[in-house]
Amino acid sequence: MKKNYYGAKFIITLLFVYLILFEFILPVNKVLPQPSQILESFAESWNVYVMFQSIVSTTSVIYVSMLLAYLLILGVLKIAPTLFASVELSSIKPMKYIPFIFPVLLFLFWFGASIWGEFFFAFVLVSALLKLEAANRLKNINREYLDVAVNLGLSRHEAAKKIVPKILGKHLYHELAEKHYLIWMVILFYEFAEKGNGLGGIYYRALYYNDFVFLFVVTIIITLLIWVGEKILVVIEAKYFNWEE
C-alpha cells in the first residue's frame, strides 16, 4: 500500500510557517524563540547542560528497567505460570485514582536524589504495570491451548509452563510498547522533582535559569528520543512477536 506521509507533511508545513514567521517576520517576540537561537542553543547544550550524560542517564534508567522488569515477570511466569492469577484486580482498582506524583515523592523521600533510587523507582513502576497486565491476560488465555496440551500427555503444570509464558510474553511486550510514553513522562517528572539527574533535571535547570530557548531544545531532543525508542520497540515486536492467536 502506498504511504501518504500526511504526518510528515504536516510537521514540515508547521516548521516552515514557524521558520518564516519567527525568523523573518517576528524575530523579537515573547511567544516562541527564533529558530536560529534554538540552533545555537542546541550546540551549546552539550557543554552547558551536560546533555550527553543526561541522555545516557535517562535512557538507561528507562530501557534497562523495562528490560529487567520484563525478564523478571517472564521468569516468574516460567517457574509459576499461574502465580498472578490470584491477583484480584477489582480490589486494587481504586489505586488508579492515586496521583502518580505521590509515589514519585515517596521514593524521593526514601532514596533522595540518586540514580539508584530513580532506577529502583522505574523498575518498580514497570514491574507493577506488567504484573497487572499479566494478571489481566491470564484470565483470558485460550483454554483450548491448555486442554490440548493436557490431552497430549502433559500435566496441567507442565502445559501451563510451556504455554503461559509464550502467550503472555507477547502481550507483556506489547504492554511495554503501549506504556512507553507514560514511562518516559513519569521518569522525566521524577528527574524534574529530583532537580538532579537526567533530562527531567535539565528541564528544571532551564526553568530555574529562565532559559526559554533551551526548554525548546530539550523538548526537541526528548521528542526524538521517544520517537526512536518507540520505533525500535515496534520493530522488535514485529520481528519476535509476529504471530496472532
Added chain:
Amino acid sequence: MIELINVGKIYIDEHGFRKVLFKGLNCELIADKISTILAPIGAGKSTLLKILCRLEEPTEGEIRYNIPAPLIYLPAAPSSYPWLNVKDNILFGLKNYEEANFKNAIKLAGLEGYENHYPDNNSMGFRFRISLARALMRNPRFLLIDEPFLKMDYRTRSELYFLIRRLKSELKIGMLITTSNISEAIYLSDTIFLMKKSPGEIIKKIEVNIQKEESLDTFKTDEFLELTRTIITEFKKLDSENQLANLLV
C-alpha cells in the same frame, strides 16, 4: 468400544444456581466407526467430549473404555499454537518420534510442503489439518472432534469431510464428532445420536446406511434428503412437545 452409562453433568452457574447440563446419557461408540452427536448449541456437546477424554469429570454415571489409548481431543476453537510452525506443532509434547511417522501424518492431513509454515488464525481449515496431523502422530484409535467445521467456507468444509471419511476407511480410526449441522452429520457418520438441550438428553439413535461418494452429489441423493427430513421431523416433534409442555405449565 466406549460405553456411556447414565452419564450426567450438573454445574453451578455464575449466579449460584444448580444447572443440569445433560443427564442419563446412554450410548455406545464403536471403535472403528464415526458417530455423531447432533444437537443444538448449548446442549453440552463440548463438555461431553471433555469428559470422554478425561479433561473433566461427570457428576453422575459411568464411562467404560474398551479401546486402547490414546483418545485424542480436537476442540472447536483453533488449538494449534500460533508461535510454533507446523512441524513443531505436530511434534508438540513428543519426546521422540520416527521421521516416517511424521511424514505419514503430514501426508494424510494434506500438509506436505507446509512443515515450516506458521498457523494463521484466518485459515481455520489449515489449523484443523495441523490438529489432525498432531493427533495422527500419536497413532490414536479414537478421535473426539468438537464442532470442527464452524467458520469454514463450503469448499474447505467439503475437502475436510472427504478427508475424515478417508481416514476412517484407510486407518480404521473411530471418531465421535459433535455438530449442529444435519447434512454434515449424515455425510460423516455411521451412527447419529440426536440430542436435545435443557437438559441435554439423547432422544434417538439413527444408523446411516447411505452409499457415500467423495462428491458433493451425495448430499443431493434421495436417501440423503429423506434422512434429512426424518431428522428435521424428530427435532420439530420435540419442539412441539416442548411448546405443549409449556402450555400445560
